[in-house]
Amino acid sequence: MLIRKPSMIPSSEITPKEVYGNRRKFMAAAAATAGLAALTGERLVHPAVEVAAATKLPTVKSPLSTAGLTPTAYKDITTYNNFYEFGTDKGDPSRNAGHLQTYPWNVKVEGLVAKPQTFSIDELVKLRPQEERVYRFRCVEAWSMVIPWVGYSLSALIQQCQPLSSARYVQFLTLDDPRQMPEMSQVNINWPYSEGLRMDEAMHPLTLLTFGLYGETLPNQDGAPVRIVVPWKYGFKSAKSIVKIRFVAKQPPTTWNEMASNEYGFYSNVNPDVDHPRWSQKTERAIGAPIWKQRQPTLPFNGYGDQVASLYAGMDLKKNY
Numbered sequence: 654m655l656i657r658k659p660s661m662i663p664s665s666e667i668t669p670k671e672v673y674g675n676r677r678k679f680m681a682a683a684a685a686t687a688g689l690a691a692l693t694g695e696r697l698v699h700p701a702v703e704v705a706a707a708t709k710l711p712t713v714k715s716p717l718s719t720a721g722l723t724p725t726a727y728k729d730i731t732t733y734n735n736f737y738e739f740g741t742d743k744g745d746p747s748r749n750a751g752h753l754q755t756y757p758w759n760v761k762v763e764g765l766v767a768k769p770q771t772f773s774i775d776e777l778v779k780l781r782p783q784e785e786r787v788y789r790f791r792c793v794e795a796w797s798m799v800i801p802w803v804g805y806s807l808s809a810l811i812q813q814c815q816p817l818s819s820a821r822y823v824q825f826l827t828l829d830d831p832r833q834m835p836e837m838s839q840v841n842i843n844w845p846y847s848e849g850l851r852m853d854e855a856m857h858p859l860t861l862l863t864f865g866l867y868g869e870t871l872p873n874q875d876g877a878p879v880r881i882v883v884p885w886k887y888g889f890k891s892a893k894s895i896v897k898i899r900f901v902a903k904q905p906p907t908t909w910n911e912m913a914s915n916e917y918g919f920y921s922n923v924n925p926d927v928d929h930p931r932w933s934q935k936t937e938r939a940i941g942a943p944i945w946k947q948r949q950p951t952l953p954f955n956g957y958g959d960q961v962a963s964l965y966a967g968m969d970l971k972k973n974y
């Protein structure tokens with residue numbers, strides 16, 4: 654998503670060859686350490702990722718899980734990533750994030766809130782039963798996946814902290830540690846990565862405070878130890894490795910909107926009728942699907958319109974893209 658760099662070409666146009674190359678290297682390395690696991694039958698453990706071994710997260714089923722979807726393979730979810738703190742190629746995060754120290758970890762809740770407090774990751778994990786939620790996931794670069802996330806509604810945490818009535822937005826700030834994320838300095842981004850939601854969006858039950866995927870703690874490249882997932886919005890709204898949740902009165906500055914506001918709006922609801930200035934959003938490429946099934950239509954609100962469209966009643970979604 655960088656501006657004026659060759660890497661800004663939509664990934665849908667450049668990835669197949671690159672990813673294939675990366676994956677071959679990855680598989681060769683992984684074969685040496687033979688990390689086969691049971692979940693998908695084809696899961697390989699990246700040598701670097703072994704440092705932060707995945708831990709099982711017992712889950713309960715959730716009525717908010719999207720029925721009828723086949724999850725994308727674990728291997729694709731964990732080797733085809735956007736996490737610019739670890740590099741801009743899709744294969745960089747899985748190669749570079751393995752040594753990120755994700756424990757101990759604290760999340761500070763601050764701003765316009767009656768009970769500002771700092772949660773340890775253990776406290777956060779235990780706050781509510783962990784649910785498995787299969788969601789569609791749609792990147793602004795016109796690729797998509799289906800991911801069996803593990804977490805609970807962000808609203809549970811928000812209620813616990815009691816925001817003041819003056820709090821109209823929630824800002825998420827993510828880890829800013831160039832020592833652990835040396836690739837940060839290679840891109841011209843104003844770190845830390847910042848994202849935000851309107852309060853009603855943050856309180857919507859689909860908005861997931863996310864601790865895992867495929868029944869285990871998040872791999873570092875997917876935003877360990879805790880991230881946000883907002884399934885009806887483009888992927889960049891789903892901030893990874895968050896350390897701060899701030900309640901604010903005004904729409905907070907957000908990373909991609911700051912970088913190029915004409916390309917990445919604050920709302921960023923998935924919308925086939927609003928093209929990115931440099932590519933169409935009418936269709937998307939389903940990562941990992943057979944080649945003849947990869948192109949599929951983009952769904953308004955990524956398929957969650959029944960549940961979320963009312964949040965935007967009366968708003969011009971072409972203007973508020």
Ligand SMILES: Nc1nc2c(c(=O)[nH]1)N[C@H]1C(S)=C(S)[C@@H](COP(=O)(O)O)O[C@H]1N2
Nearest residue numbers: 734735736737792827846875888889891893
């Ligand atoms: N901290 C941080 N969070 C981030 C990003 C990032 O670069 N840094 N990239 C975003 C983008 S553009 C996408 S598409 C998703 C990708 O999540 P995934 O790699 O787990 O699929 O993470 C989002 N969250």
Ligand SMILES: [Mo]
Nearest residue numbers: 792793888889
């Ligand atoms: Mo993205």
